[in-house]
Amino acid sequence: MMKSKIPVTVLSGYLGSGKTTILNHVLNNRQGLKVAVIVNDLSEVNIDADLIRDGGGLSRTNEELIEISNGCICCTLREDLLREVQRLAKENRFDYILIESTGVGEPIPVAQTFTYIDEEQGIDLSELCRLDCMVTVVDAYRFWTDFSSGETLLDRGQAVGDDDTRDVVDLLIDQIEFCDVLIMNKCDMVAPDELEELEGVLRKLQPRAKLIRAIKGQIEPADILNTRLFDFDAASTSAGWMKEMEKPAHTPETEEYGIASFVYERVEPFHPERLMTWMEEWPVEIVRAKGMMWLASRNDFAQSFSQAGPSIQFGPAGYWVAALPEAERAELLQEDKELSKQWDPISGDRINKVVFIGIEMNKEQIIASLDGCLLTDNEKQQDWTRFADPFPNSASELKEVFNLT
Structure with missing residues (x-):
């Protein structure tokens, strides 16, 4: 037995x-x-x-x-x-x-x-x-x-x-x-x-x-x-980044040894060229970053973003629900109550939401510099598909582009 x-x-x-x-x-x-x-x-x-x-x-x-x-x-x-x-x-x-x-x-x-x-x-x-x-x-x-x-x-x-x-x-x-x-x-x-x-x-x-x-x-x-x-x-x-995503916004926390985390969240798209420039000058104090990004030039696809030290991974994570055919979109919204609660009347589920974990991070400066990568009001009126998009489509190309080491 x-x-x-x-x-x-x-x-x-x-x-x-x-x-x-x-x-x-x-x-x-x-x-x-x-x-x-x-x-x-x-x-x-x-x-x-x-x-x-x-x-x-x-x-x-x-x-x-x-x-x-x-x-x-x-x-x-x-x-x-x-x-x-x-x-x-x-x-x-x-x-x-x-x-x-x-x-x-x-x-x-x-x-x-x-x-x-x-x-x-x-x-x-x-x-x-x-x-x-x-x-x-x-x-x-x-x-x-x-x-x-x-x-x-x-x-x-x-x-x-x-x-x-x-x-x-x-x-x-x-x-x-x-x-x-x-x-x-x-x-x-x-x-x-x-x-x-x-x-x-x-x-x-x-x-x-x-x-x-x-x-x-x-x-x-x-x-x-x-x-x-x-x-x-x-x-x-x-994982810490997942727990950070779940926290209510603006939750204050005690920092020890300068170690902190925060979520950058904006319901606006990034200009691909400015975002690439930002990533090429990656703040060394950021130890780990993870989340979803909305690139104006790739409006139908959510972009998965992951950084650890000198390694950055970036690429398509599937269609935004807002980009799906109307019948399919309606079905998903009916099934997923959390999704329907967070749905934006203009952008749908499109969002920039990234967790940053680091040591002695200048949170305000990081947020301001990322905000500078978002589309301006004037750019929002333009054809987004015509924006220069230097982001590669494969991991090997990405490594060559950033060369963060």
Whole structure:
């Protein structure tokens, strides 16, 4: 007879952040729990698995270490992860499964593996396991270096494949914005005031997660085992920029270490050329920005905008509802009461709404300079399709245009 669902904790975090050190520490202080460990490494020789063996946290007779090498469990090796977790759960030998994801893995696809049936393999991990906690480890000493590097994983020789063009900073943000526990590791290597500032920024980026400071990976195992913290919907909507979007307008807040956030919201379109000029002179004090933009020259399409450090992503996010055929528009307005409440009689759902998170930001100056990018009354009378539009349509072109590094 099957025991109750086996709990699972997943450790994510960029290369060198200290995941393996934390894993070893937990294994050596797990108070009798029988733990199966799955370690994912991109190299053909699984170095992290060797470190865990050498750390002495696993007893050879009672526990098992699974190595998944030469790929990433969030993509190419997802099937391997499914099969291994299923096998371990069905063996009924373990109290817990600990997974150390590769340093270049994104946490959301790994979490999704535990939440739905894989039709191809006929595996439903949600029947066997309970995803207990998603943990992200941040290297407090190297964070700002990696954040501002402007490098891609390809540049660093850390890409999953030749088509993996992700920026290092975007990976860092993905890992931080989706987690239940955020561990700041190597805190002894950072000055106290710098550590306070970094913690403030991380709390802005991820306000929901339990934040823990660690030195040499030493944490309480109870902080990441049997926490019952994971909730997919809550984790998916826990990013700081999302929470900022939900706040009532003009909510005052206390700023610590100059760390603040605000929402820029205007029911008017941007002039594409002026907005591009503004972005090319990006204010360095803005750490993170995310939202929707309305470009006059692309009046039918909402533009998704995302910035983290020197990385900017910009591109079509689909039609504005106001641009849809009348019957379809009426149906959507009938179904979505929130949309109908926010509907503008002239612009419909078209809007500029962007969250800014930063350190020592000059909010008034940023708002005024962005307002200067909006169409003037005279321009509103002109043919918007004739405005020069320097914005590219692909990510690679965008990187060349901004070159923020």
